[in-house]
Amino acid sequence: MRLSPKTLANLRSSGRGPRFVKMGQIRYRHSDLLDFIERASAQSTAEAQNAKQ
Template identity: 55%
Template sequence: MSTTRRFPSDLSTPEFTYVVVKILMMLYRANMLDLDHAQSILKAEFPKQMARRKRRRVSKLKRSSKRTRTFQYNPDDMLTPDKAAKVLSLSVKTLANMRSAGSGPIFIKMANRTIRYRYSDLEVFIANSAKHSTSQY
């Protein structure tokens, strides 16, 4: 006669859930378990909760709850074109076009053909780009 043991009787359901998730997190952090495998284990162990999660819809009008992280750079930090474009709120392509036309911020071309921008040069570019009226263009 085989008996299936779900969990110890002195362990409540929320405690059991906590233990299972904690073990999965430890295995995932130790690179012994990938995310897809962890999700399949959770689906097998908690089918109702995982099914309920699928039915929920996220409204497109809601803003994401992710916080945007603002980085503080030192004046001598060398930024890649991606980071410099984020600082200037431009696309990388626009920054490349400005670099080609000679109208953008000062850049440094390294020996291996990589482009870098000094953060202090970006601040100067922003300060020099400030205008009081449209006749100053």
């Protein structure tokens, strides 16, 4: 994933990002990142637009 820390922070605060664990710092489990990517996957641009709504 090539998301900046700021983008991940924005996604976290809006509840749209991957699940995370806060242990002093924010940590992401590999399985949670894979799940986030799977949920964000789309097969067409129309499908991606519908997912945003």
